[in-house]
Amino acid sequence: MTSDGTTPPADSTTPSDVPDPVTATADEHGTLTAWSPGAQRLLGYPAEAVLGRPASELLADSGDTFLQRLGRQRRWSGPIALRHQDGSEVTGELHARRRVAPTGTDWLLVWRDAHQEPPARGAFPISWCFQQVPSPLAVFDLDLRYVWTNDGEETALALTGDQLYGLRLAEAVPHPDSVRVEHAQRRVARTGRPEYLEAYVQVAGENREHSWTIHLAPLTDPAGRLIGVGFAAQDTTAQYEARQRLTLLNEAGTRIGTSLDIALTAQQLADLAVPRFADYACVDLLTGIEDGDEPPTTPVTGPVTLRRTAQRSILRGTPESSAGPGAALTVPEGGPALTWLAAPGPVLYQRDDPDLVRWAEQDPGQGARLRELGAHSVLAVPLRARGATLGSVLFVRHRRPDPFVHDDLLLAQELAARTAVCVDNARLYTLERTTAVTLQESLMPQRLAEQTAIEASARYLPASAQVGIGGDWFDVIPLSGARVALVIGDVVGHGVQASATMGRLRTAVRTLADIDLPPDELLTHLDDLVLRLTAESPDSDVQGDIGATCLYAVYDPVTRRCALARAGHLPPVICRPDGTVDFLDLPEGPPLGLGGLPFEAMEVELPEGTTLALYTDGLIERRDSDPDERLQALREALAEPAGSLQETCDTVMSTMLTSRHDDDVALLLARTRVLPAERVAVWEVADDPTSVAQARKDASAQLAEWGLDDLVFVTELVVSELVTNAIRYGEPPIRMRLIHDRALICEVQDSSSTAPHLKRARTYDEGGRGLLLVAQLTQRWGTRYNRNGKTIWAEQDLPDPSARPAFGDEPERGDGPG
Structure with a gap:
């Protein structure tokens, strides 16, 4: 017995009574290419007699009516009369369908006798066959209870048909997807429309979850009344x-x-x-x-x-x-x-x-x-x-x-x-x-040299790894006359190229600083250099391919004056000893690399203990913040009390930066010092050769007062040569100055812009040996120009470190790039 109560036939091998179909095929020209046994039985022609002949020859009426009827249609159905081999006519209905075969387009022809009743399908054991279909099949009544199941459903749920009879699906398979299927069954029973859904569930008959494609269909009786819901499931785990x-x-x-x-x-x-x-x-x-x-x-x-x-x-x-x-x-x-x-x-x-x-x-x-x-x-x-x-x-x-x-x-x-x-x-x-970080760090100052003029501290932080290293840099450069230059800059772009460009610009700034150019003139020369670098680059047709910003400042601890100029860079911050913090209203020049536009310098007086803060845009710019708010945050961070510049640097960096930053950050803080008046001596020198002797006496007396008697002999020679050159080749007024700093500095200033040249005198030359003597007896010498003339200077190292200035505190060693 099966689940539906039917008895399978005794001999499952008994053939069915379905007759052979009457079919044939014809190519696109109407030539017969296939002939079935059913067609031979119907018309009496064997296959070899009709294959290769036009199909129209089998029509009872002559002509090309058959092909004319087919035309360009994909399907055609209609009554037709065929000619039997014995000459009689056989009437029926022909169904023609165009097919795309591997060898081209052809027609499938199916003929049915209009007067022959189809065989009774009930003779075939269909219910018993459905019982053996491996896919789960089931029928539910309108109360959504099992009334029939096949072997596939019973195997999947590990329950017999009798055990499933009367259960709901959610009772047989307790799972949230079963409840979802029941809701769909209820809709099918209410609307009469089929539904399709997927479920991923482990049933009792399987050792793991499977994917099931479920079809639900309404079932009606011969009168068309809805009597149940059909259920068919297909295991689609492989596809899923x-x-x-x-x-x-x-x-x-x-x-x-x-x-x-x-x-x-x-x-x-x-x-x-x-x-x-x-x-x-x-x-x-x-x-x-x-x-x-x-x-x-x-x-x-x-x-x-x-x-x-x-x-x-x-x-x-x-x-x-x-x-x-x-x-x-x-x-x-x-x-x-x-x-x-x-x-x-x-x-x-x-x-x-x-x-x-x-x-x-x-x-x-x-x-x-x-x-x-x-x-x-x-x-x-x-x-x-x-x-x-x-x-x-x-x-x-x-x-x-x-x-x-x-x-x-x-x-x-x-x-x-x-x-x-x-x-x-x-x-x-x-x-x-x-590689870029190593190059960048090797090109940055490893430590800030100790300066009498300032106490300095700096920080450098590369951009986050996702962005890449940039071209930010800073520098502290000692200048003649105990002065110091402060530099900060930012090269456009990231990577090794930006680091290499930064290195070239930093070297150029140091070279230009050595010849004591004013800030605005130095930036002009630096702008020309960037233009040449752009012209030499592979993309020289793109204006501004290599660009940078820079701020250059020179501080003089004797006069407490600071001269500054900037090229597209952010303005510096001045933190005065009284606690006020202000952004310096410094004229903004164009970024380096544009060319043709002037730079404007500005000079301010800074009280002793003033902190000058230079920084790059990576400290200020953030995508999610307003620039004005960030500048105000920087002002507040610099205003916080701190014991040292290092602590101030740490405060600023922790306040302004997060764990991720899209650009390099450079910060340079410089706290000014003032050289005491007793360490500087100035004399006006008359424009008369006889004043050279008095200049030597004045210098010797001052060295004795400073306790530098060991330097008197060399200093007298230097003073004689420099003053004599100023009187002979320069223009009045002439001024001599001695500065007792980390070295002894001797300066002679006049109003002429004529530059002295170091040369080796020939045997019978009367002059040309003075500057050579100065260069050999001193450690450093040079010339710097200003708007009122020039100054020739020479430095001698002090004979004993104890002879260094004792005023104030010893300058604190600044930080390097870390």
């Missing part, structure tokens, strides 16, 4: 899993490699794989990869050290591994991880695989842990990019019952390939950034 793999692969393209951080890229793979693909995943990279080292292109041999870069588990605490992210793992010769690194593709281990057992014995830290957790399927894939081995990724299933199959291997290989390319891109970027 294929879609899931495709979805996962598609997500990998958008979720893996969103940054140029190697560890984050590896973690993105682990996060994507767990729990949708595996229960545990870990990524191990060869040591040095995270630092940008070149990976090996030859097969990896042991022993080798890997670094656990990322991992994830469905279990809390990641019990699958004793090593956390960042741990170094040493793989011995013959270890399983070495096999994965050298394998040409994925390596799969199933439960009780000898290699898996051996791994547990060799590596109790992870292999044994996986066995204890019930790992039954382990998939290892090497990470390779551009022919080099980067590491490996491990996928493990210990909670999901289904093992990895062939399609999973292909998916894992594709995920690993995409991740490997992203990791290698991040490695190359890390290498480039490390």
Whole structure:
């Protein structure tokens, strides 16, 4: 007996009484190409008698009526009369349908006798056949209770038809999707319209969840009254899993490699794989990869050290591994991880695989842990990019019952390939950034030289890794006359090119500062240099291809005057001793590299103890903040009390910056000092050769007062030469000045702009030996120009460090770029 109470036929091999169909085929020209036994029975023509002949010859009426009727239609039906072999006519109905066959277009012709009744279909045991269909089939009454099931439904639910009879689906399969199916059944029973839905559920007859495609249809009696709901389910797990793999692969393209951080890229793979693909995943990279080292292109041999870069588990605490992210793992010769690194593709281990057992014995830290957790399927894939081995990724299933199959291997290989390319891109970027940072730091001041004029402190912070190193720089340059130059600048762009350009500009600024150019003239020369660099670059047709901003300031501790000029840079901040903090209204010149526009200098007097703050735009500009608000925040940070400039730098950096910043940041703080009046001596010198002797006497007396008797002889020679040159070649007024700083400085100023030249006198020359003598007897000498003439100066090192100035505090050593 079957579930519907019918008895299957005794002889299941009895043929059915369905007659042979009357069919034929004709090509697009109407020539017969196929002839069925039914057609031979109907018209009496054997196949060999009609094949290759026009189909129109079989028509009872002559002519091309048949082809004319077909025309260009895809389907045609209608009554037609055919000629029997014995000459009689056979009337019936012809159905013609155009087909696209491998050899071209043809027609399928099906003929039915108009006077013949179709055979009774009830003679075929249809109900019994449906009972054996492997797909689950069921019939529910209008109360949504089981009234009939086939073997497929009973096998899936592990219940017999009698046990299912009268139950609802949610009672037979307690699952949220069953309730959803019942709601759909109720709608079908109410509206009479079929519905289609999908469910992912584990039924009692299966050991894991399956994907089911469910069709619900209304069932009616011969009178058309709705009497039940038909249920048909199809196991579409293979198609569902294929879609899931495709979805996962598609997500990998958008979720893996969103940054140029190697560890984050590896973690993105682990996060994507767990729990949708595996229960545990870990990524191990060869040591040095995270630092940008070149990976090996030859097969990896042991022993080798890997670094656990990322991992994830469905279990809390990641019990699958004793090593956390960042741990170094040493793989011995013959270890399983070495096999994965050298394998040409994925390596799969199933439960009780000898290699898996051996791994547990060799590596109790992870292999044994996986066995204890019930790992039954382990998939290892090497990470390779551009022919080099980067590491490996491990996928493990210990909670999901289904093992990895062939399609999973292909998916894992594709995920690993995409991740490997992203990791290698991040490695190359890390290498480039490390090179740029190293170049940048080597070109920056390693420490700020001690200055009498100022106490200085600085900070430099590269941009975040995703952006790349920029071209910010700062400098503190000692000048003649105990003065000091403060420089801060910013090159447009990021990377090695920006760092190299920064180095060239910093060198140029130091060179121009050595000839004591005023700030506005120095920026003009620097602008010309940037224009030449742009003209020499490959993209010289683009104006401003190389651009930069710069601020240059010169402070004189004797006069307490500071001259400043800027080229497109942000204005400096002045923090006065009384606690007031203001932005200096310094005229803004154009950025370097535009050319043709002048720069304007400004001179201000700074009280002793004033702090001058120079900074780059990376400290101010943020996408989510208003620039005015950021400037106000900088003002407030500089106004906070601090014990030292280093503490002020730290306060400013912590206040203004977050963990991620899109540009380099440079900050330079300089607190002014004043050279005491007793350390400076000034004399007016008459425009008369006889005044040279008096100048020597004045200098000697001043050195004796300062306790520098050891320098009297050389100083008298220097004074004689410089004063004599000023009287002979210069113009009055003439002034001589001695400065007792970290060195003894002798200066002679006149109103002429005529420059002296150092040359070697010939045997009979009467002059030309003076400046050569000065250059040989002193450590440094030079000429600086101003609007009122020139100053020739010479410096001598003090004979004893104890002879250094004792005024004020010893200058505090400034910070370097860190």
